[in-house]
Amino acid sequence: MYDVITIGEAMVTFNPGSTGPMKFVNTFEKKIGGAELNLAIGCARLGLKAGWISRLGNDEFGRYIQTFTRGEGIDVSQVELVDGYPTSLNFKEIMEDGSVRTFYYRDKSPTLTLTADDLNEKYFKEAKILHLTGIYPAIAPGNIAIVDQAIALAKKHGLKISFDPNIRLRMWTKDEARAALSRILPDVDILLAGDEEMDIIIGESDPKAIIEKVKDLGISYIAIKQGEKGSVGYHNGEMIEAASVKAAKVVDTVGAGDGFNAGVLYGITKGWPLEKTMNFANTIGSMVVGVKGDNEGLPYYEDVQGRLGEIERIER
Ligand SMILES: O=C(O)C(=O)C[C@H](O)[C@H](O)COP(=O)(O)O
Numbered sequence: 308m309y310d311v312i313t314i315g316e317a318m319v320t321f322n323p324g325s326t327g328p329m330k331f332v333n334t335f336e337k338k339i340g341g342a343e344l345n346l347a348i349g350c351a352r353l354g355l356k357a358g359w360i361s362r363l364g365n366d367e368f369g370r371y372i373q374t375f376t377r378g379e380g381i382d383v384s385q386v387e388l389v390d391g392y393p394t395s396l397n398f399k400e401i402m403e404d405g406s407v408r409t410f411y412y413r414d415k416s417p418t419l420t421l422t423a424d425d426l427n428e429k430y431f432k433e434a435k436i437l438h439l440t441g442i443y444p445a446i447a448p449g450n451i452a453i454v455d456q457a458i459a460l461a462k463k464h465g466l467k468i469s470f471d472p473n474i475r476l477r478m479w480t481k482d483e484a485r486a487a488l489s490r491i492l493p494d495v496d497i498l499l500a501g502d503e504e505m506d507i508i509i510g511e512s513d514p515k516a517i518i519e520k521v522k523d524l525g526i527s528y529i530a531i532k533q534g535e536k537g538s539v540g541y542h543n544g545e546m547i548e549a550a551s552v553k554a555a556k557v558v559d560t561v562g563a564g565d566g567f568n569a570g571v572l573y574g575i576t577k578g579w580p581l582e583k584t585m586n587f588a589n590t591i592g593s594m595v596v597g598v599k600g601d602n603e604g605l606p607y608y609e610d611v612q613g614r615l616g617e618i619e620r621i622e623r
Pocket residue numbers: 339340341342343345397409442473475560561562563564565566601
C-alpha cells in the first residue's frame with residue numbers, strides 16, 4: 308500500500324556555481340528537480356511509501372533521474388523512458404539576496420506522451436493519497452484530461468486528493484492558471500498552497516479569508532504557506548497560525564514548499580494534531596532552504612526530530 312502517489316515531470320536541474328545573472332555563470336552543478344518528485348522524495352525520506360507516475364526521455368538524463376528516484380526508495384514502476392522526447396532541463400539563477408529565477412527547457416516534455424489510459428487503476432487502488440500540482444497541467448493543455456482521470460480514479464478508490472497549485476507564471480498566464488486550477492479545487496481534500504497563489508485562483512491572499520472560502524468547497528485540510536511569515540493550518544473547525552522556523556542560513560529557497568507539503572502529508576498519515584503537523588512542516592521547509600538543490604535538503608525523520616530537540620543529535 309502506498310501512502311502517497313503523485314504524477315508529474317522531473318527535470319535535470321542545473322544549480323549555478325556562483326550567484327548573479329545567469330548569463331555570467333560559468334559553472335553549473337547537475338541536480339534533479341520537479342515539484343511532484345520532490346514531494347515524493349520528502350515523503351520517502353520521512354518514512355512514507357511513495358510512488359511516482361511519470362515519463363522521462365530515453366537518454367542519459369532520463370536514466371539518471373530514474374536511478375536517483377529508485378535510490379530514494381520511491382516506486383518507479385509507473386515511470387517509462389520514451390524515445391523522441393528529451394528529458395527536460397531547468398537552469399537556476401540565484402542572486403546574492405537569495406532570490407531565484409528558473410529557465411526551463413521543457414517544451415518537448417516526455418510527459419506529453421502520457422495519456423489518461425496509461426493511468427493504472429490497480430496502482431490507485433493501492434494508495435491512500437494522490438498528490439497533484441498545478442505544474443503538470445501547465446505543461447500542456449492536454450494534461451488536464453489526465454488530471455481529471457487521476458481524480459476520477461482517486462475518488463473511485465477512496466484516495467484523499469492533495470493539491471498544491473505551484474503556479475509557475477513562466478509556463479502559463481494567470482488567467483489560464485485560474486481557469487484550470489479553480490476547476491480542480493472542489494475535488495481537493497488537502498490543499499497545500501501559497502498565499503499569493505490563492506490570490507491568483509480565488510482573489511484572496513489573507514489566509515483566514517482563503518480558508519473561509521475554500522472550506523465551503525468541501526476541502527477538509529488546508530495549509531496556507533506564507534514563506535518567512537510561517538503558515539496557517541485548518542482542519543475540523545480548528546485554525547492554527549504556525550510561526551516560521553528560522554533557517555540557520557538561506558542558500559536556495561527552491562523546494563521548501565514541497566518539503567513543507569511532505570511534512571503535512573506525514574502528519575496527516577500519522578493522525579497527528581494540526582499544531583504538531585504545522586510545526587513539523589514549517590521545520591522541514593526551514594531545513595530545505597539551507598542546502599543547495601531542490602531536494603537535497605529534504606530531511607530524514609530523525610533529522611527533523613533532532614532539529615526540534617526531540618532527540619539528542621550525536622555528532623561523533
Ligand atoms: O518549477 C518547476 O516546474 C519545478 O518543478 C522545479 C522545482 O523543483 C519545484 O518547483 C520546487 O517547488 P517549491 O517547493 O514550490 O519551491
